[in-house]
Amino acid sequence: MKLSQYWYVFLGVSLVLAIAGAFGAGLQYAPREVVYPFEHAVVWVQRHVLAPLDGVLRRTELAAQNRELSLTVDSLRLDVARLQTVVAENRRLRAILDFPPPPACRLVGAPVLSQGGSTGWQRLIRLGKGSLDGLQAGDPVLVADGLVGRIENVSPHTSDVLLLGDVNCRIACELDPPPAGLMAVRGVLSGGGGHGVGEESLQFLYVMDPLRLRFLKRDVEVAPQTRVVTSGQGGIFPRGLLVGYVLESAVDTAGLFREAAVMPAADLGNLQLVFVLAKPPGGGL
Protein backbone atom coordinates (compact mmCIF):
# COMPACT_ATOMS: atom_id res chain seq x y z
CA MET A 1 0.00 0.00 0.00
CA LYS A 2 1.38 3.42 -0.98
CA LEU A 3 1.89 6.01 1.70
CA SER A 4 -0.80 8.28 0.22
CA GLN A 5 -3.28 5.41 0.49
CA TYR A 6 -2.61 5.22 4.24
CA TRP A 7 -3.55 8.88 4.42
CA TYR A 8 -6.87 8.20 2.70
CA VAL A 9 -7.52 5.37 5.17
CA PHE A 10 -6.64 7.71 8.05
CA LEU A 11 -8.97 10.37 6.64
CA GLY A 12 -11.80 7.84 6.41
CA VAL A 13 -11.23 6.62 9.97
CA SER A 14 -11.06 10.21 11.29
CA LEU A 15 -14.32 11.09 9.57
CA VAL A 16 -16.11 7.97 10.79
CA LEU A 17 -14.96 8.67 14.37
CA ALA A 18 -16.05 12.32 14.17
CA ILE A 19 -19.48 11.42 12.76
CA ALA A 20 -19.91 8.59 15.30
CA GLY A 21 -19.05 11.09 18.03
CA ALA A 22 -21.66 13.48 16.68
CA PHE A 23 -24.32 10.82 17.02
CA GLY A 24 -23.42 10.08 20.62
CA ALA A 25 -21.28 6.96 20.34
CA GLY A 26 -19.36 8.07 23.41
CA LEU A 27 -16.63 9.61 21.27
CA GLN A 28 -17.83 13.22 21.29
CA TYR A 29 -15.22 14.32 23.80
CA ALA A 30 -12.46 11.93 22.70
CA PRO A 31 -10.14 14.67 21.34
CA ARG A 32 -10.38 16.44 24.70
CA GLU A 33 -8.93 13.34 26.33
CA VAL A 34 -6.04 13.41 23.84
CA VAL A 35 -5.19 17.00 24.77
CA TYR A 36 -5.83 16.53 28.51
CA PRO A 37 -2.38 15.19 29.52
CA PHE A 38 -0.66 18.15 27.89
CA GLU A 39 -3.00 20.74 29.43
CA HIS A 40 -2.59 19.00 32.77
CA ALA A 41 1.22 19.03 32.40
CA VAL A 42 1.25 22.79 31.77
CA VAL A 43 -0.94 23.44 34.81
CA TRP A 44 1.16 21.02 36.89
CA VAL A 45 4.35 22.90 36.00
CA GLN A 46 2.65 26.21 36.90
CA ARG A 47 1.48 24.87 40.27
CA HIS A 48 4.40 22.69 41.32
CA VAL A 49 7.42 24.42 39.79
CA LEU A 50 6.68 28.07 39.08
CA ALA A 51 4.48 28.72 42.14
CA PRO A 52 7.05 27.28 44.63
CA LEU A 53 9.77 29.33 42.94
CA ASP A 54 7.61 32.40 43.36
CA GLY A 55 7.08 31.38 46.99
CA VAL A 56 10.82 31.32 47.63
CA LEU A 57 11.02 34.89 46.39
CA ARG A 58 8.15 36.00 48.68
CA ARG A 59 9.08 34.14 51.86
CA THR A 60 8.27 36.91 54.34
CA GLU A 61 4.88 37.54 52.82
CA LEU A 62 4.09 33.82 52.83
CA ALA A 63 5.09 33.46 56.50
CA ALA A 64 2.60 36.20 57.44
CA GLN A 65 -0.05 34.56 55.30
CA ASN A 66 0.68 31.21 56.96
CA ARG A 67 0.13 32.67 60.43
CA GLU A 68 -3.16 34.17 59.29
CA LEU A 69 -4.29 30.87 57.78
CA SER A 70 -3.41 28.98 60.98
CA LEU A 71 -5.74 31.28 62.89
CA THR A 72 -8.48 30.72 60.30
CA VAL A 73 -8.06 26.93 60.55
CA ASP A 74 -8.42 27.08 64.35
CA SER A 75 -11.56 29.17 64.01
CA LEU A 76 -12.98 26.76 61.40
CA ARG A 77 -12.27 23.78 63.69
CA LEU A 78 -14.40 25.41 66.36
CA ASP A 79 -17.15 26.01 63.79
CA VAL A 80 -17.05 22.36 62.67
CA ALA A 81 -17.36 21.15 66.27
CA ARG A 82 -20.37 23.41 66.78
CA LEU A 83 -21.95 22.32 63.48
CA GLN A 84 -21.56 18.63 64.34
CA THR A 85 -23.94 19.21 67.26
CA VAL A 86 -26.38 20.98 64.92
CA VAL A 87 -26.15 18.12 62.39
CA ALA A 88 -26.90 15.54 65.09
CA GLU A 89 -29.88 17.60 66.25
CA ASN A 90 -31.09 18.00 62.65
CA ARG A 91 -30.87 14.24 62.13
CA ARG A 92 -32.93 13.59 65.28
CA LEU A 93 -35.61 16.13 64.25
CA ARG A 94 -35.81 14.66 60.73
CA ALA A 95 -36.33 11.23 62.23
CA ILE A 96 -39.12 12.55 64.51
CA LEU A 97 -40.88 14.32 61.57
CA ASP A 98 -40.31 11.35 59.25
CA PHE A 99 -38.36 13.48 56.73
CA PRO A 100 -36.16 11.57 54.27
CA PRO A 101 -32.45 11.86 55.03
CA PRO A 102 -30.53 14.31 52.81
CA PRO A 103 -28.63 12.68 49.94
CA ALA A 104 -25.04 11.81 50.68
CA CYS A 105 -23.06 14.21 48.49
CA ARG A 106 -19.30 14.45 48.59
CA LEU A 107 -17.01 17.34 47.75
CA VAL A 108 -14.44 16.60 45.06
CA GLY A 109 -11.62 19.12 44.69
CA ALA A 110 -10.66 19.77 41.06
CA PRO A 111 -8.00 21.98 39.45
CA VAL A 112 -9.06 24.46 36.78
CA LEU A 113 -7.17 23.66 33.57
CA SER A 114 -8.41 26.45 31.33
CA GLN A 115 -11.03 29.16 30.96
CA GLY A 116 -13.31 29.88 28.02
CA GLY A 117 -12.85 26.56 26.22
CA SER A 118 -11.45 26.59 22.72
CA THR A 119 -13.64 29.38 21.34
CA GLY A 120 -14.47 31.77 24.17
CA TRP A 121 -18.12 32.10 23.13
CA GLN A 122 -19.30 30.59 26.39
CA ARG A 123 -18.26 31.43 29.95
CA LEU A 124 -16.91 28.04 30.94
CA ILE A 125 -13.96 26.50 32.72
CA ARG A 126 -12.41 23.09 32.21
CA LEU A 127 -11.64 20.96 35.25
CA GLY A 128 -8.97 18.29 35.48
CA LYS A 129 -11.40 15.70 36.84
CA GLY A 130 -14.19 13.84 35.09
CA SER A 131 -16.46 10.83 35.11
CA LEU A 132 -13.70 8.55 36.45
CA ASP A 133 -13.75 10.70 39.62
CA GLY A 134 -17.52 10.33 39.95
CA LEU A 135 -18.50 13.66 38.40
CA GLN A 136 -21.69 13.91 36.34
CA ALA A 137 -23.32 16.54 34.13
CA GLY A 138 -25.41 18.87 36.30
CA ASP A 139 -23.25 18.62 39.44
CA PRO A 140 -22.93 22.01 41.24
CA VAL A 141 -19.46 23.55 41.34
CA LEU A 142 -18.47 25.91 44.15
CA VAL A 143 -15.62 27.60 45.96
CA ALA A 144 -15.45 28.78 49.57
CA ASP A 145 -17.09 32.10 48.62
CA GLY A 146 -20.10 30.61 46.88
CA LEU A 147 -21.53 28.84 43.86
CA VAL A 148 -19.56 29.00 40.61
CA GLY A 149 -21.70 27.08 38.11
CA ARG A 150 -22.68 23.59 37.07
CA ILE A 151 -21.00 20.83 35.11
CA GLU A 152 -22.15 20.94 31.49
CA ASN A 153 -20.47 17.81 30.17
CA VAL A 154 -17.90 15.27 31.31
CA SER A 155 -15.27 13.10 29.70
CA PRO A 156 -13.32 10.47 31.65
CA HIS A 157 -10.64 12.90 32.88
CA THR A 158 -12.11 16.37 32.29
CA SER A 159 -15.36 18.26 32.72
CA ASP A 160 -16.61 21.58 31.40
CA VAL A 161 -18.34 23.89 33.86
CA LEU A 162 -20.85 26.49 32.68
CA LEU A 163 -20.24 29.52 34.89
CA LEU A 164 -22.98 31.59 36.52
CA GLY A 165 -21.99 34.50 34.29
CA ASP A 166 -23.07 32.71 31.10
CA VAL A 167 -26.45 33.70 29.66
CA ASN A 168 -27.33 30.04 29.25
CA CYS A 169 -26.87 29.22 32.95
CA ARG A 170 -30.22 29.44 34.80
CA ILE A 171 -30.64 28.60 38.46
CA ALA A 172 -33.68 28.64 40.75
CA CYS A 173 -32.83 31.00 43.62
CA GLU A 174 -34.44 32.74 46.56
CA LEU A 175 -33.69 35.68 48.82
CA ASP A 176 -32.11 34.90 52.18
CA PRO A 177 -33.58 36.02 54.51
CA PRO A 178 -36.97 36.54 52.82
CA PRO A 179 -38.56 39.98 53.34
CA ALA A 180 -40.66 40.33 56.49
CA GLY A 181 -44.03 38.56 56.34
CA LEU A 182 -43.13 36.20 53.50
CA MET A 183 -42.05 32.58 53.65
CA ALA A 184 -39.88 32.82 50.53
CA VAL A 185 -39.26 35.06 47.53
CA ARG A 186 -38.07 33.01 44.60
CA GLY A 187 -36.82 33.82 41.14
CA VAL A 188 -34.68 32.52 38.31
CA LEU A 189 -31.08 33.66 38.16
CA SER A 190 -29.26 33.87 34.85
CA GLY A 191 -25.91 35.21 33.76
CA GLY A 192 -25.59 38.58 32.16
CA GLY A 193 -22.57 37.42 30.19
CA GLY A 194 -20.19 40.16 29.17
CA HIS A 195 -20.87 43.52 27.61
CA GLY A 196 -19.18 46.71 26.65
CA VAL A 197 -19.11 49.80 28.78
CA GLY A 198 -21.56 52.31 27.35
CA GLU A 199 -24.09 51.69 24.60
CA GLU A 200 -24.55 52.00 20.87
CA SER A 201 -20.92 52.09 19.83
CA LEU A 202 -18.22 49.61 18.97
CA GLN A 203 -16.90 48.20 22.27
CA PHE A 204 -13.44 46.91 23.08
CA LEU A 205 -13.52 47.08 26.90
CA TYR A 206 -14.75 43.80 28.30
CA VAL A 207 -16.53 43.65 31.66
CA MET A 208 -18.84 41.13 33.30
CA ASP A 209 -22.49 42.09 33.64
CA PRO A 210 -24.07 41.49 37.02
CA LEU A 211 -26.27 38.39 37.20
CA ARG A 212 -30.03 38.92 36.74
CA LEU A 213 -32.55 37.51 39.22
CA ARG A 214 -35.87 37.53 37.35
CA PHE A 215 -39.51 36.72 38.13
CA LEU A 216 -39.45 37.97 41.73
CA LYS A 217 -42.74 39.10 43.29
CA ARG A 218 -43.52 42.51 41.89
CA ASP A 219 -44.38 44.27 45.15
CA VAL A 220 -41.51 43.01 47.27
CA GLU A 221 -38.92 45.60 48.23
CA VAL A 222 -35.51 43.97 47.99
CA ALA A 223 -32.84 45.58 50.12
CA PRO A 224 -29.37 45.92 48.58
CA GLN A 225 -26.83 43.34 49.82
CA THR A 226 -29.55 40.76 50.51
CA ARG A 227 -28.08 37.28 50.09
CA VAL A 228 -29.24 35.23 47.10
CA VAL A 229 -29.10 31.47 47.63
CA THR A 230 -30.21 28.44 45.64
CA SER A 231 -33.82 27.47 46.34
CA GLY A 232 -33.40 23.75 45.71
CA GLN A 233 -36.27 23.74 43.25
CA GLY A 234 -35.62 21.79 40.07
CA GLY A 235 -33.54 19.18 41.85
CA ILE A 236 -30.19 20.19 40.38
CA PHE A 237 -28.78 22.38 43.16
CA PRO A 238 -29.27 21.73 46.87
CA ARG A 239 -31.01 24.46 48.82
CA GLY A 240 -29.02 27.21 50.50
CA LEU A 241 -25.86 27.51 48.40
CA LEU A 242 -24.75 31.15 48.39
CA VAL A 243 -24.83 32.62 44.88
CA GLY A 244 -24.38 36.35 45.40
CA TYR A 245 -25.67 39.61 46.79
CA VAL A 246 -28.38 41.92 45.48
CA LEU A 247 -27.07 45.20 44.07
CA GLU A 248 -30.38 46.83 43.13
CA SER A 249 -33.84 45.88 41.95
CA ALA A 250 -36.63 47.32 39.83
CA VAL A 251 -39.91 46.28 38.25
CA ASP A 252 -39.25 44.77 34.81
CA THR A 253 -40.27 46.43 31.55
CA ALA A 254 -43.50 44.43 31.27
CA GLY A 255 -44.45 45.57 34.77
CA LEU A 256 -45.33 42.04 35.91
CA PHE A 257 -42.32 41.02 37.98
CA ARG A 258 -39.41 42.51 39.86
CA GLU A 259 -35.88 41.96 38.59
CA ALA A 260 -32.70 42.29 40.64
CA ALA A 261 -29.06 42.76 39.66
CA VAL A 262 -26.90 40.33 41.61
CA MET A 263 -23.17 40.42 42.20
CA PRO A 264 -21.69 36.88 42.27
CA ALA A 265 -20.20 35.93 45.63
CA ALA A 266 -17.33 34.03 44.00
CA ASP A 267 -14.70 35.70 41.83
CA LEU A 268 -15.55 34.00 38.53
CA GLY A 269 -12.55 35.46 36.73
CA ASN A 270 -9.92 34.02 39.04
CA LEU A 271 -10.64 30.36 39.66
CA GLN A 272 -7.80 27.94 40.22
CA LEU A 273 -9.22 25.21 42.42
CA VAL A 274 -12.92 24.46 42.78
CA PHE A 275 -15.07 21.87 44.52
CA VAL A 276 -17.70 19.75 42.85
CA LEU A 277 -20.69 18.63 44.90
CA ALA A 278 -20.79 15.12 43.44
CA LYS A 279 -24.18 13.48 43.59
CA PRO A 280 -24.50 9.78 44.26
CA PRO A 281 -24.92 7.89 40.94
CA GLY A 282 -28.45 8.40 39.64
CA GLY A 283 -29.38 10.52 42.63
CA GLY A 284 -30.88 13.99 42.85
CA LEU A 285 -30.30 16.61 45.50
Add this chain to the structure above:
Amino acid sequence: MKLDLPVMLVLLVLAAVAQNLLPGMPGSPLKIPFLSGVAVYYALNRPLVMALVTATWAGWLTDCGGGLPALCTITFLWLLVLLLRPLRRLLLDGSLAGVVAAVTVVALLQALWQLSWARLAVSGGGWRIAGDLVLLLPAGAVAGATAYGAGLGLNRMAGTEKLRGKVERL
Protein backbone atom coordinates in the same frame (compact mmCIF):
# COMPACT_ATOMS: atom_id res chain seq x y z
CA MET B 1 7.58 11.64 4.58
CA LYS B 2 6.96 9.00 7.22
CA LEU B 3 7.11 11.71 9.86
CA ASP B 4 4.21 13.65 8.30
CA LEU B 5 1.68 12.12 10.65
CA PRO B 6 3.65 12.73 13.88
CA VAL B 7 4.36 16.31 12.78
CA MET B 8 0.67 16.91 12.10
CA LEU B 9 -0.35 15.42 15.45
CA VAL B 10 2.25 17.46 17.36
CA LEU B 11 1.10 20.65 15.61
CA LEU B 12 -2.55 19.93 16.37
CA VAL B 13 -1.93 19.13 20.03
CA LEU B 14 0.26 22.21 20.50
CA ALA B 15 -2.37 24.37 18.81
CA ALA B 16 -5.19 22.90 20.91
CA VAL B 17 -3.28 23.37 24.17
CA ALA B 18 -2.33 26.96 23.26
CA GLN B 19 -5.87 27.79 22.17
CA ASN B 20 -7.37 26.41 25.39
CA LEU B 21 -4.84 27.79 27.85
CA LEU B 22 -4.02 31.21 26.41
CA PRO B 23 -6.47 34.09 26.80
CA GLY B 24 -7.86 35.88 23.75
CA MET B 25 -6.83 39.32 22.55
CA PRO B 26 -7.01 41.99 25.29
CA GLY B 27 -10.60 43.23 25.50
CA SER B 28 -12.20 40.15 23.99
CA PRO B 29 -13.20 36.80 25.50
CA LEU B 30 -12.78 35.04 22.14
CA LYS B 31 -9.77 32.75 21.83
CA ILE B 32 -6.96 32.99 19.29
CA PRO B 33 -7.78 30.38 16.59
CA PHE B 34 -4.49 28.46 16.48
CA LEU B 35 -6.25 25.27 15.33
CA SER B 36 -7.71 27.02 12.30
CA GLY B 37 -4.25 28.45 11.65
CA VAL B 38 -2.83 24.91 11.44
CA ALA B 39 -5.69 23.86 9.16
CA VAL B 40 -5.01 26.81 6.82
CA TYR B 41 -1.24 26.11 6.87
CA TYR B 42 -1.91 22.52 5.75
CA ALA B 43 -4.50 23.64 3.19
CA LEU B 44 -1.95 25.92 1.52
CA ASN B 45 1.24 23.91 1.97
CA ARG B 46 0.51 20.19 2.08
CA PRO B 47 -1.36 17.63 -0.06
CA LEU B 48 -5.16 17.76 -0.07
CA VAL B 49 -5.65 14.51 1.84
CA MET B 50 -3.39 15.70 4.67
CA ALA B 51 -5.19 19.06 4.71
CA LEU B 52 -8.55 17.32 5.07
CA VAL B 53 -7.31 15.07 7.90
CA THR B 54 -5.96 18.17 9.66
CA ALA B 55 -9.25 20.01 9.10
CA THR B 56 -11.19 17.09 10.57
CA TRP B 57 -9.14 16.92 13.76
CA ALA B 58 -8.78 20.70 14.14
CA GLY B 59 -12.55 21.07 13.78
CA TRP B 60 -13.28 18.23 16.17
CA LEU B 61 -10.90 19.65 18.78
CA THR B 62 -12.53 23.08 18.45
CA ASP B 63 -16.09 21.73 18.64
CA CYS B 64 -15.63 19.45 21.62
CA GLY B 65 -13.50 21.97 23.50
CA GLY B 66 -15.73 24.98 22.96
CA GLY B 67 -19.20 23.73 23.75
CA LEU B 68 -20.22 23.80 20.07
CA PRO B 69 -22.48 21.28 18.35
CA ALA B 70 -20.65 18.34 16.81
CA LEU B 71 -19.50 18.76 13.19
CA CYS B 72 -19.94 22.57 13.28
CA THR B 73 -16.30 23.58 12.84
CA ILE B 74 -15.36 20.37 10.99
CA THR B 75 -17.80 21.31 8.22
CA PHE B 76 -16.47 24.85 8.11
CA LEU B 77 -12.83 23.75 7.89
CA TRP B 78 -13.58 21.15 5.17
CA LEU B 79 -15.27 23.81 3.07
CA LEU B 80 -12.38 26.14 3.79
CA VAL B 81 -9.76 23.62 2.65
CA LEU B 82 -11.68 22.93 -0.56
CA LEU B 83 -12.06 26.67 -1.16
CA LEU B 84 -8.44 27.56 -0.42
CA ARG B 85 -6.84 24.90 -2.63
CA PRO B 86 -7.56 26.70 -5.93
CA LEU B 87 -6.49 30.00 -4.35
CA ARG B 88 -2.98 28.94 -3.42
CA ARG B 89 -1.38 31.04 -6.17
CA LEU B 90 -3.34 34.06 -5.04
CA LEU B 91 -2.21 33.45 -1.47
CA LEU B 92 1.48 33.52 -2.46
CA ASP B 93 1.86 29.71 -2.53
CA GLY B 94 1.36 29.34 1.20
CA SER B 95 4.09 31.78 2.20
CA LEU B 96 4.02 33.55 5.57
CA ALA B 97 2.11 36.54 4.18
CA GLY B 98 -0.40 34.27 2.44
CA VAL B 99 -1.09 32.16 5.54
CA VAL B 100 -1.38 35.23 7.78
CA ALA B 101 -3.78 36.94 5.35
CA ALA B 102 -5.88 33.81 5.00
CA VAL B 103 -6.14 33.08 8.75
CA THR B 104 -7.01 36.71 9.48
CA VAL B 105 -10.10 36.42 7.29
CA VAL B 106 -10.81 32.82 8.31
CA ALA B 107 -10.90 33.73 12.01
CA LEU B 108 -13.72 36.17 11.36
CA LEU B 109 -15.65 33.87 9.01
CA GLN B 110 -15.30 30.95 11.41
CA ALA B 111 -16.73 32.98 14.30
CA LEU B 112 -19.72 34.02 12.16
CA TRP B 113 -20.20 30.40 11.04
CA GLN B 114 -20.12 29.16 14.64
CA LEU B 115 -22.57 31.83 15.76
CA SER B 116 -25.05 31.00 13.03
CA TRP B 117 -24.67 27.20 13.17
CA ALA B 118 -24.77 26.85 16.94
CA ARG B 119 -27.34 29.64 17.46
CA LEU B 120 -25.45 30.52 20.62
CA ALA B 121 -27.09 32.89 23.04
CA VAL B 122 -24.47 35.60 23.42
CA SER B 123 -25.19 38.55 25.62
CA GLY B 124 -24.17 42.15 25.16
CA GLY B 125 -25.96 42.92 21.92
CA GLY B 126 -24.74 43.58 18.41
CA TRP B 127 -22.10 46.19 19.21
CA ARG B 128 -20.36 43.99 21.75
CA ILE B 129 -20.25 41.07 19.32
CA ALA B 130 -19.03 43.43 16.59
CA GLY B 131 -16.20 44.54 18.87
CA ASP B 132 -15.24 40.91 19.56
CA LEU B 133 -15.30 40.11 15.86
CA VAL B 134 -13.06 43.08 15.01
CA LEU B 135 -10.55 41.90 17.62
CA LEU B 136 -10.55 38.49 15.94
CA LEU B 137 -8.70 40.01 12.97
CA PRO B 138 -5.42 40.59 14.86
CA ALA B 139 -6.02 37.30 16.69
CA GLY B 140 -6.21 35.58 13.30
CA ALA B 141 -2.98 37.24 12.19
CA VAL B 142 -1.22 36.03 15.36
CA ALA B 143 -2.59 32.50 14.83
CA GLY B 144 -1.54 32.50 11.18
CA ALA B 145 2.01 33.64 11.89
CA THR B 146 2.38 31.15 14.76
CA ALA B 147 0.95 28.23 12.77
CA TYR B 148 3.22 29.05 9.81
CA GLY B 149 6.32 29.32 12.00
CA ALA B 150 5.57 26.14 13.95
CA GLY B 151 4.49 24.22 10.85
CA LEU B 152 7.52 25.16 8.81
CA GLY B 153 9.90 24.65 11.72
CA LEU B 154 8.60 21.21 12.65
CA ASN B 155 8.36 20.05 9.06
CA ARG B 156 11.94 21.16 8.40
CA MET B 157 13.14 19.46 11.57
CA ALA B 158 11.40 16.27 10.53
CA GLY B 159 12.71 16.57 6.99
CA THR B 160 9.24 16.47 5.44
CA GLU B 161 9.50 19.93 3.93
CA LYS B 162 12.40 18.92 1.65
CA LEU B 163 10.26 16.22 0.10
CA ARG B 164 7.44 18.60 -0.68
CA GLY B 165 7.82 18.15 -4.45
CA LYS B 166 7.38 14.41 -4.15
CA VAL B 167 4.43 14.78 -1.81
CA GLU B 168 2.67 17.11 -4.22
CA ARG B 169 2.72 14.41 -6.90
CA LEU B 170 1.00 11.85 -4.65
